[in-house]
Amino acid sequence: MASAASFETSDIRNVVIFGHGGSGKTTLVDSMCYVAGMTNRKGDVEKGNALTDFTAEEVEHKFSINLGVANVVWNGVKINLIDTPGYLDFLGEVMAGVRVADSGICVVDAVSGVEVGTERTWAACETRALPRMIFVSMMDRDNASFRRTFAQIQDTLSGAAIPVEVPIGSGADFKGIVNLFSMKAHIYKPGDKGERDQTEIPEELAAWVEEFRENLIETIAAADDELLEAYLEGEELDRERVIAVLARAMLSGEVVPVFCGSGAMSRGVRALMNKIVELMPSPADAPPEVATTGSEDVEIEPSAAGPLAALVFKTTSEPQVGDLSYFRVFGGQIANGLTLLNPTHAVNERISHMAIPQGAQRQSVEGLAPGDIGVVAKLRDTHTGDTLCDPSKSVTLSTIDWPATDVSLAVTAKTRGDEDKIGSGLAKLHEEDPTFTSGFDPERGQTIIRGLGEMHLNINLERLARKYSVEVVTEPPRIAYRETITKQAEGQGRYKKQSGGRGQFGDCWVRLRPVAPGEGYSFVDRIKGGVIPTKFVPAVNKGIQDASTKGVLAGYPLVDFEAEVYDGSHHSVDSSDIAFQVAGSLAFQRVAADAGPVILEPIMEIEVETPEDYMGEVMGDLNQRRGRVLGMESKGHRQVVKAMVPQAELYMYSAALRSLTHGKAFHKRKLSGYERTPPHVAEQVIAESRRDAEQA
Template sequence: MKNIAIADVRNFVLMGHTGSGKTALTDAFMFKMGMNDRLGSSDDGSSISDWDDDEKERKISILAKPFDGTFKTKGGKTTRMVFIDTPGYADFYGQVVAASAVADAGLVVIDAASGIQVGTNRGWRRCEDLNLPRGIVITGLDKDNTNFEETLQAIQDVWGSRCVPVVLPTADGGVCDVLSSADVPADVAERVEELKGSLVESAAETDDALIEKYLGGESLTAEEISNGLKGAVNAGLLVPVFVVMAKKDMGVDELLDGISRLFPSPCEREAKDADGEVVDCKPEAPMIAKVWRSVNDPFVGQLTFLRIYGGTLKSDSEILNVTEDQKERYGSVYLIRGKKQEGIEEAHAGDIVAIAKLKHTAINDTLGAMGSKRQMPAIAFPNPVMSYAVTAKTQGDEDKLGTALTRIADDDPTLSVVRNTETHEMIMSGMGDVHLDVTVKRLKRAHVEVNLSTPKVAYKETVTSMGEGHYKHKKQSGGRGQYGEVYLRVEPKQPDEEEWFVNNIVGGSIPSGFIPAIQKGLHSGMAKGAVAGYPVNNVKISVYDGSYHDVDSSEIAFKIAGERAMREGMRNAKPVLLEPIMTVKVMVPEHFMGDITGDLNHKRGRILGMGAEDGMQVITAEVPQAEMFQYCSQLRSMTGGRGSFEMEQARYETVPANVAQKIIAAAEKEKEDEE
């Protein structure tokens, strides 16, 4: 790879709906470029890309995987192709987010038999967000009931006339390159001429001098057309449409040729650091790279995947993790070909490579030359939308579970693992059932078997009026007795009040030395709750009277008296339960609006607003968390996978009395079961 100039490198990401043929294309590319001696297939487990156990079992891609090869174009130029195969399945969208953040172009794959699908739209929107130059590949034209022109029309209806075919299918089952085919079959001759005209126009439009020449009736040279088209693709004015039948090796050459001619090189797309400064894309510039993926490889150990934006990364050296301010040592620099790695001496700006055995480096960290302070912007990953409480099947495996799960989450930016300090559960959150199921399988391979359950809601208790509480703790058992009596008032704490505890004892009815013991009792009572066993929040407690005994009073006696008086006070102060309320943003096609709002109302939700965004309807609502644990699956089944949602906690609110009764009854039953 050493002798391939950066101008001849193409980094791109394959994206599209699940089953559209991205992995089949990956296998075809690698076979075509001589990087695999046979044409692999995900159908029989021989794919160069879908090799993971879960991928083979489910016959879908799960991880984003880079591949590296060289292709000799028709013009005799050697281009280095670095591309990333991504999963189309919604649960693994985080992989698409990471891969697209480090690519210079996107290749959106569409199966002609299915047309534009949810996953196609997701990929397209990601390209739009990143301003990523892109092309479209139509696959599946060998399937029954498919029609190229109809599929193209559907594409142009949605994304406009900037989507122009550069390859056409021919009547004999082959393909024809619009711009460079020497031998145009008769059935497409007319269409080729028409398309050539519109492509030349697109090329001319990127450059004032060219458009003058073109309008003046002069013909443009092949090089002018080529450069003009590349400029148009880079500016998003042209989206070339290709045709491939990967399994029949039809259109693969034309596609790679087109990518070489039309997609930008790493230097033609400006990269900016976190401060918005342009990064100098030269091998001699200071080294700067971003970590977009990491994986624990069974043979190599921890592998960290980088995109280098500037400078040179030599093997067997030291670098700085700028984000963590930590020095790191590493051995080889690797080119990645799916499962295989090839060690190389050095990598340069524009390269997507991996290094092994970094100790302090995680996804989104910036690596740089020693002493460097410059950072690349972080990739914004989607927030997890589905959670389960997770426990080890075997008692005593809890520590092992924590370690194994954290390790998996380190390499998976859309998996979060937190211990809820209120419910004391370990909560695993991800992008959907399949994502979490895959995680459970990975845990099993790490020898930890787990049970999943719906997480507990972290309810809280509080009061809505003032209540009196009193308890006299008096015990005479053999020798020294126990004595302590406390009178107190419980009331709501106002937002401007700082102190939750007020000592209103006058005349020494309780000696001040026992006050801390009473406070301890109140703390313990507040943690246990008085209504349904949930922690007490936002109350003010004033201790105003009591009595003591010279000999029998003790700290423990006052602690018990405080706790019990507080429980009585709470019950007299019109207690209520509070529950977490989530702000939920649901995005669906318009005709689902009625079903979605009806369902949200049924979930005790409050609709805050509706509007349109990117051709989708967006509903914002506030819904109790207790109603949302299954929403990810429910929304998918209501919308056939076309809906998506985001949510975050907004605040706590009072649980309505009818719902609270059920929660209290459940808490009482749980307590009885424990006893």
């Protein structure tokens, strides 16, 4: 295996590879590494030996789950490739990759074209305005079409997209590529190294090529006044100059060059790497990184002099290997033996045994230049998203923009006695994947796991079983219902106890009144003439409040009401705080039952984004889920439906939506508030709570 020794900042490129699931990203990364001689064999996702799909789950499922880092040395430049999953349940990994890359390559499959995952990961790059290229992959597959795919790209991804090469043939006939800069054709030789012969452009492609070529040169010329003038004068344009202008136009997002080829056959890969080196920004060309000292912003320069700042963007943990932290250096020079500060957790970390990641392999290094990516083992208390810096110059880099997690499941141990292991195992999984969270919810009495989709949760449970030997069963999370009252009512709560010694006496008259949703609880003291001594009134309040945590219908917290205590009596010896507390609680139970109690259910506001073709199915399904559509708006070729849907009806919704729309729609959700359940649902909820109470 070739090795990636120390590289200067200007000779480094950090490129995130992103796109829809199955578009060929991992295969492309593998192919680049193989063609460049970094690896001795070409890996294959299907065989489970692709360079950046190496975890047990990836090998089993045959798609990427974690981001993976590999590097290629090409024309004297080290290209760090961050392969990301396309499955949107793992969007967090894409966000992490985008955070530390200076540019990106969007892989679009020439057969299925631009898909929902392409658009969403593209949008993720937009948040950091990363300069991008597009690689149209799978040109060797049946029904591949560069023209059709390019038209979709222009339509849905970027009007700035422009081909810099075009394919010769497609499907089984895909045999070469025309470079629109050199206007030479390259025909591939047999073999899997993507070697090629240079020839003239085939006659039948001449007109097509000419059209694209003109388009390309005009677009580039338009980005630079001098170049445009030369072009209009009909001068021969200097290649160096054209490339420099193109690189600048890419940096500002004015131009998105489009390439094509086949990762599986290693075709189009050399040209792509040439252009990564020529066009993509090095960390030195990237916009300045801003960190904070806590009180002020500081610019982190990608130079050895600069304050040292590195961001941990991935943590993995494997039984034989231990914890590994992947980091990118933004400024300063990092070397073994240094002690760095993690300002977030106020801990010093000693850097030793640093390495350069090459898929699952690691090559030891002594130090890394500013801008480079490395991996370090066994940090004490440093987590994904944390900064490592010089202890004498504490700075914190902005962290990773994690997507919201909104799908949850409840889990219980399959084997008795494993309960404790669940908690620690789940916490370890969160370390590796910050978008996976968990915790015990005392109200629901369940351990809840949360993530971006059902697939995301299931994969994490597979990891839990494999790495921490804990098997769980899943069940729907209980719904956190609420209760409230709908009309005013009043009544007495009286507590009297006389059994030997000192007795207990408390007596209060209480009025309960509904208030607007969300207003919560309030208490009004209208006692006159000291019928309840002032010192005992707070006890009445406490009694009511405590009792309201268990509503009178099904035991869910009763919310949004006002309690007024307006009469009562006391006993000079037997009255006490406790007695009035009990009286308040008795009054609550009696009065709430008369105050028209109802069950409230959590309502989610959801946004479903779907291609127009599936609108009928999506709307029909929302209807079945007691959804109330608030509105629709179009977004390109897609529709965004906003609706209010009871949380109880959204269990496994992302999976249902996926099968309903063949994976082309997705949704986001957030809690909107609570609403009264329809009577038949209320009856069910009440019946269930009775059953639970009987079983308990």
